[in-house]
Amino acid sequence: MNVPLLILLPFKSLLRNKTRSFLTMLGMVIGIASVIAMVAIGEGASRLVESQVRSLGSNMILITPAAIQQSGVSLGSGSRMNLTPEDAEAIRRSVPGVKAVSPVVQARGQLIYGDRNWAPQSIRGEGEDYLAVKDWDIVEGAFFGADDVLAARKVCVIGSTVAENLFEDESPVGKNLRIQNMPFRVLGVLGRKGSSPGGEDQDDVVIVPWTTAKRVLRGSRFNNLDVVLVSSTEEGNIPEVEKDVTDLLRDRHRLGSDQDEDFRTLSMNEMLEASTRTTRIMTTLLACIASISLIVGGVGIMNIMLVSVTERTREIGLRMAVGARRTDILRQFLSEGVLIALIGGLLGMTLGGASTQLVRVLFHWPIFVSPEAVLLAFGSSSLVGVFFGFYPSFRASRLDPIAALRNE
Template sequence: MILLETLRLALRALLRNGTRSFLTMLGVIIGVAAVIAMVAIGEGARQRVAETFASMGSNLLVVMHGTSQVSGSRGGSGTQPTLTWEDLAAIRTELPSVKLASVQARAGATVASDTQNWTTSVFGVDPGYFEIRAWSMRYGRVFTPSEADSGAKVVVLGQTVVDKLFEGSDVVGSTVRIRNMPFEVVGVLARKGQSPTGQDYDDTAMIPINTYNSRMAGGLRRYIPGVIFVSATSEEATARAERDIRNLLRDRHRLGPGVEDDFHLRNMAEVAQAQQEGTETMTALLAAVALVALLVGGIGIMNIMLVSVTERTREIGIRMAVGARPGHILWQFLVEALTLSSLGGALGVGLGIYVANRLSAQFGWPLMLRGDVMAVALGFSGLVGVVFGMYPARKASRMDPIEALRWE
């Protein structure tokens, strides 16, 4: 018997019990949709994590002050100032694995235009900071080295601050007042969005660190009034840079062997990687659960096919009496199961794409539909049909025609 004929027969049999067929397929539909949606969500999350960490800056290391310890009670990171300006200069000049290093000092301050005011974080930074953080300019420029050295009253604004203070967006050349001192806007930062912890990167105003020291921090102190951001020469060099900086600082701070670091060093690449691995594990877990759902769908198919075989015992007997071979009967029911599962799989792919779409829109994640996952899910649902359809089909093909004809 030709395959097409069998397929026609299967479709007809399934249409005859339309509701039942659909409900049977539902198990596979949900299973496949779950696999696709879960993997898409996992991929989207992974992508999102990768993007957010990329937006923090590449090959990034952060050096922070040490921890204060007062009669056994230890403060948090940066509570005990230990990093000096000389340390910064040494990191910058002595280590070949380090590309750039910049201070990042921070103070809350009110910034005002002629008509509006807005309280934001004012950062004192070196000119290299923008490159370290992979921060490009939307308008204007960063401060020049001479502006940085001389402590000029120039500022680079984040987009959020521009939106709060001005009508238009190209505000280069305007004057804003920070703590009532006039600053010239020399640049506007390109929008960066949120940090992994939900902070608005764009709610910021950046001024040269020397200006910060003299105007915001009340003069130059011995210790750096913030943290040091370091960019390694390459991704591979990040670990080496971390080691180099640790050795350099321990050396400079004269810490003997066995003495704890009096500073904190954080490798953002490691954090990013850990986060990525976390989302990958999550994806695998979700996909595994979805696969279980698909298996359960397969069992549903087997169940309904067994019912169908029993119901149609007489039909099987008739077919055998007019010359159907066991193979014909086997194929008929196998193709029926396969049609159920494949159709369910196809509908599941559609549903999965829809759900992934909705969810990625909901969470603002990039939509990551993977063709290979769809193909695997579809293939797997077909396999489910064959595996779980085989038992009922064999049962049908092995019926005794005489018994089958007598069956009421």
């Protein structure tokens, strides 16, 4: 049987039973559309998480005090008070590959400007190198310097959310706002960062010198830090820098070889890998669930083709009687199964693409339809057509011509 005839005959067969052909394809349409949509939504979520993690700061290592254990019960991360400004300075001076270091002291308070007030998600005391650690830009004004940190001056830099809610259309730079009812001069406004992986608004923040946060806002007499942020010069040397920082702090804290660290380190690479691994697993699970529809669609193709073989028994016998070989019958029916699957696959890809765009518009969810997902869907529909169409085709090719012609 020549190729044009191999394509023409299945088309004619499908057109003779339009409704049945469409209903047979429907399982494939739903299956392929589900796979495309699930993979696109999952991949979009993965990229969103990746961008959010990277927005925390590229090449960054987070150092926090470890938890104290009492009677086998953890008092929570940061319950120790063993990270000091001297530790931060030692890391800056002694660890090769370190780009910048910022001590961190957390504070809380209400912001007041004129007759407006605002409770930011975060008031943070940071070092003068904070912007370099976080890869953050100033869009208006300037950041505070080493002199401001040394003198514990009442100056601050605010995020865009704080600027919009407190100052509305005014320029905040040079204005005084009150934190815990104490005046702070606004030096600058940070560029937009968006949400963190935890869903927090990173722009709803006030940054002050860490010395100011410690002495003025917290009134603390202890020489401890809440966190130390370290940025490496390049992404490739993060593991080496993290190891050197760990060795340095173990030495400074006089920890023996059999003692656990009294601090914890977490690199953005580790956080990114964990987040990406989670989203990949979820994407794979969603795709596997959606693939069940493909199997259902394939079973539907096989059932309809078995019915078709029974209905066309005399046609098969007649074709064999005039010279058609068993392989010709096999190819004819197999091509019908593949054609149903391919048309269903193409319609499914169209429906899947449209549904992902609908999700993007209605729910503002990031969508990414990769070429690999499209090729996978197209290949899957072809394989389903071959796999589930083979048995009915083989059964048709094994019919006895004489018995087939005798069939009513």
